[in-house]
Amino acid sequence: MSLSLVGIIFVQAYYINNSLKNEEEQFTFNVKKALSFTSKNIEDREFKEYVLKFQDLLDQGVKPDTTAFRELYLKEEGSGSNEKLIYRNSILEENYKLSSSIFDIGLDSINIKKVLSDRETKVLKSSALESNSNLNLDAMMFEFGKLSKGAEIFYDTAYEDLSYRVPIHKRVTKEEIESLLKSKLNEDNIDIDFQFAIYSNDLATKIQSEDFELITESTYSVPVFQNKNDGSNYRLLVNFPKRNVFVQSSIIKMTLLSIIFTSIIIIAYTSALMQLLKQRKISEIKTDFINNMTHEFKTPIATINLALDAIRNPTVITDQDKVLRYLKMIKEENKRMHAQVENVLRISKLERNELNISKERVLLHDIIEDAITHVELIVEDRKGKIKVNLSAENSSVLANETHFTNVIVNILDNAIKYTPESRAPIIDVTTENVGTNILLRIKDQGSGMSKAAQKRVFEKFYREHTGDRHDVKGHGLGLAYVKRIVEDHQGHISVESEKDKGSTFIIKLPLIS
Template identity: 70%
Template sequence: MSKRLFIILVLLMSLSLVGIIFVQAYYINNSIKNEEEQFDFKVKRALIYTSREIEEKELEGYYFKYQDLVDQKKQADTVAISQLFIYQQNSDTNETLITRSGILEENYKLSSSLFDMGLDSLNIKRILNSTETKIYSNQPSLDNEINVNPISRIIKQGRLTEAERLILDQSFKIFASRKPIHKRVTDRDIFELLSQKLQEDGIDLDFEFAIYSNDLATKVQSDNFELQKASTFSIPVFTDEIGNHDYRLLVNFPKRNKFVQSSIIRMTLLSIIFTSIIIIAYSSALLQLFKQRKISEIKTDFINNMTHEFKTPIATINLALDAIKNPKVIEDKERVMRYLQMIKDENKRMHAQVENVLRISKLEKNELNISKDRVKLHDLIEDAITHVELIVEDRKGFIKTHLEAEKSSVLANESHFTNVIVNILDNAIKYSPDAPKIDVYTENVGTNIILKIKDQGSGMSKAAQKRVFEKFYREHTGNIHNVKGHGLGLAYVKRIVDDHQGHISVESEKEKGSTFIIKLPLIS
């Protein structure tokens, strides 16, 4: 797959995932809005119901009083009364409020006993289609102050016309408006009406309420009501015939948001869970794609490098063989022996490279049988140095040992662990541009022995230090290929050290060299 196509596929997959997330978020947001609108609608409907019910309940009470007056008059006199008289005695001010309404203009005189007002008699004059309220002092001198116009038909028929009912409603409301709000409706009435209607609509939620008059709180309110304009629902109560009002019923729900969200919380959680799974799966797949692409590039580099490594010794062997075939050379035994030694060395070199690859493959499959014996780490170090000291001397370098550990007995495989040290020393030599300068240290720390191999070579970057023990990894050096290798040596080193219950790490700085540190457990 080309790099351009790979990038396009990744972008398309990423856009699709982002699109899915936005769709889910949009759906959840719309669901919450719809639930909030439904909640608001149900609450407003409950408020309208409550307002209407308390108004109708108040009017109903006055109609009962009116009917009592009508029944009393039927028993007391043959002359019927169609007029409504509503009165209220005020013991504090010694005054009486009288509201009268009627349809016909007639005169009628009533005894005060009908209304039990404390007045001797009433003269009432009815003015067509009018409503009037007067205040009287509770004194006998008020006799004949009011004129009455009765309509006999109302009592005879026992029912009211629509016009008569409107007049009565108006009269009742005018009279009721003079009473304080806490005497017109109680906290319990509002609570019961609201609770009933809300529960019918599926809202089983605690609420607080209050009645306000011109933005001022009245005595009618629940214990914990707090005015929050942003989240408080309100509706006018006790309106007159043209819609004017002095009072508003306010309701708020302290746990409104939690209630609204609870209805879609399950679907939201499922959406979040499945979206998270998609994100995790997508991220993992994307990571694997990048890893596979990187591995593919590394393997390609490895094959190219391996081909180059094999090409050189094969070419050398071919040249040596062609030289030996030359009649002049074949008679020169010294030259023949030199060419044969060259062939042997190059063959050994190729064999060693193949062994490295096979060794790593066996380690990954856990097929490499590593038997361990009690060995002295210092002896392994000395043996490993002998493998590379000729190369170091040839490059005018040195290897100094500082074996200060008093105890160096470890449980290890002599062959493999010697290869570990040789590989590290070989790296120190290869990555030293000038004469190799290598120091080897050992020390005891607790129940462990620490081995440090320090060089003064080219060092490595921080990024390379994190990946130096990965298989096939080699630090990029641009177009410079002055150091040969397959990126397998240090991967082999780490696998062997791990198999010995040890730990290996590296400390390095560009142009200042590297230090490889191996920690192994001691045995008594």
């Protein structure tokens, strides 16, 4: 599944990248097409202007300086036919010498030729040709007229030489270039700002838009005013400052949809994976909880069974002191199991917000001293000591005495349990006033916690395992209960710990006046 998801992402990325390349290629093609269109239109417009100037001069009836007339006859006679074919071609060439001021090229004069053509083809009977009588035409084709304007005007000083001498800013205007480019680009739906310029042999000319900047990766060019050998000294350059934004915007909708749908797939997959991991974790927690609760109940049940077996012994049942001692043992173990069950029930009620916590004005110091009495016998039994330094001048808080006593007992009990058996538990309990709050610190010299464990120590069922699973005592509910009760009292609890050096639990509660 993970491999398929990665494959989908790569395919989407490849498709988007490919689409972007295609859009860039299409953009480049359209821009080059617009440049070619502009270049050709400028050249055609200039050439037509020259032709019209010449034509106007010739149509004004200016007499030629020199005239030449040529006539060509061809006769063809078929061997098996009595028909003759006569072809005549007449050419009239008129030479004009005009002032070059008309074209503003800096020369004294230019020479122009006007060429007229007359062609005639006749098919005659041989007898008619021989008798020199009136010709009877079986067929006659007659054509007379001027040559095309492109062929009509020939220069002694060629068109390229004439235009070459005119400065570029007199041959084309910025407005013309901008209009042609814009119209052609709009046809291809390219509606973005552009800058243009005409360069002559890689040098800027007067023809350029405002703020033109030559940027290699986003500038396109085409030659303009090419000669008959397709060479040119001029290049029209166009630059698109927002080219990348425009190209990317063309696929933005597709990209966004692709990202959205891919994200949905990723979220769905991640959610499913998280659910699987969560279910697995819950299963592990449930198994761990059952195992540890079984372990917690195993010892007291075994102790109760042993005590009952001992009481049933005839030699013991008659000894009242021994019977009372065994009954006390049974009661203590039963009380221990009851406490474990109560812890679980309290957490369950807290989760469902069913635990009714009524608060009243109490002295935190009194609660601390009461909690210490619950564990001091265990500490003394292990040759340990609880050092108390209640230096806070004000310890009045709004709290539930029963639940907050359980909070402190839980922390003290953990301090005892997590002190190695080889060492006597040493616990420091201190208080101090900080502003409008009271701080309670409970410090032990136990096994301590890793950094990772400190982050999760208040989670339900969390216990840091080292070696055998049952080396870690309890069921992981005590500190979760502690945190929940402290927060319900508008307080805050944190832990500072170092591996093999012990832990310090810090509770901050607001004071009341």
